[in-house]
Amino acid sequence: MKPLIALLLITVVAITSSAQKIDYDKKLKELGIELITPAKPVANYVKAVRTGNLLYLSGDGPTLANGQYITGKLGFDLTIEQGYEAAKQTGISILSTLKAELGDLNKVKRIVKVLGMVNSASTFTDQPKVINGFSDLMVAVFGEKGKHARSAVGMAALPSNIAVEIEIIVEVE
Amino acid sequence: MKPLIALLLITVVAITSSAQKIDYDKKLKELGIELITPAKPVANYVKAVRTGNLLYLSGDGPTLANGQYITGKLGFDLTIEQGYEAAKQTGISILSTLKAELGDLNKVKRIVKVLGMVNSASTFTDQPKVINGFSDLMVAVFGEKGKHARSAVGMAALPSNIAVEIEIIVEVE
């Protein structure tokens, strides 16, 4: 390859990839999302483990900015709308963890897999409508990279009676 | 290496790998399995995400050819035999998704991991006998490549009251 062509090519690649850098602070602000300070695990586990280019996150719940949780069982204490909000809040907590772990949300290449666990009465069957609160947020923030494989299922009980617990796998740079 | 030996070697390799190609359409027919048209996700998620050579599938249920589901709770509405059939039907749905995603089931190198979630009364303890309906199908179709690590567990509730939900990870070519 001639030096000039090589230089041009490098320039084009540099411009393209810099154009793909997203100002996530701005984007989150536009979406009305305020990140929280992720709570540290109090036991012998960690918030995230990376192996190769996959980041495995610990299950997370709907932690509010004041450190409290959204609690209750769907089909018993909470409406679908309240469940949707709890799943969205869990998403905010997970975004906060991703930011803390990666430094920059631009390092997220793909939300690969989501296990959405809904605190459910045995008669509640709308887990997908609840977990949509999480999925909608991921796609609002990351676009196509936010589209994931997922399961949305009903748990007999969750820690501290949180309404939702979600664990995810992320492909990272 | 001499040209003639190289040619012979290439021929042997070609024959061997062509011999390993399985006519899955024929095999499924022999097993009496008819694939279905996988339903498209109606929310912000997708049926499958590939990262490296791993394919993560969304949780799937016992969808019938007519688009309806096998519903009910084990230990309450359904017998173990009905649960086994529901798990097998979930397997057919998952095979249909794999075919749609990969084009050719020969691209399946290994069924790696299975999470088999059974809609369970709190007193039902035969989840493995239910999920065997899925595992038996995978081994009938894929042989040794179909043998997977698995968990078979009891859920308080599942979407639309489906009897079984299964999510899997597949190593692909």
Place this chain on the structure above:
Amino acid sequence: MKPLIALLLITVVAITSSAQKIDYDKKLKELGIELITPAKPVANYVKAVRTGNLLYLSGDGPTLANGQYITGKLGFDLTIEQGYEAAKQTGISILSTLKAELGDLNKVKRIVKVLGMVNSASTFTDQPKVINGFSDLMVAVFGEKGKHARSAVGMAALPSNIAVEIEIIVEVE
């Protein structure tokens, strides 16, 4: 690089990595841990599947040395302390499987991800305190390499009414 320097370097690396080899038989003895003979799966699945450098283990329960299980539902039959012991015993069963699969526990590079499923009454909300029995054991045995991402959640029911079922992903050499 001069030959002498190269030789010195190789020697240093060899000493360092041999120093990192841990006598796990001795360590387990010091911890009072006795491995068991892992039960063989009786159906069409296997104890573990390796893909790349990840080992996916099947869900395991609190199998005792005599082959029996610790059974019961948290918040109903069992105290948190009994649940902690069940999670620890599940850890012993999983260590036994790892030993059998890998030959040598030194091949464990990292406990990556843990899904801790607790057989729970719908009102039980201390799943993390139960699964700590597993997490504490992993860190006692593997140190920093034992620290994992985890979820600790409540199941409606588990096979044979076991108190705890845990599935893990391990990065291996």
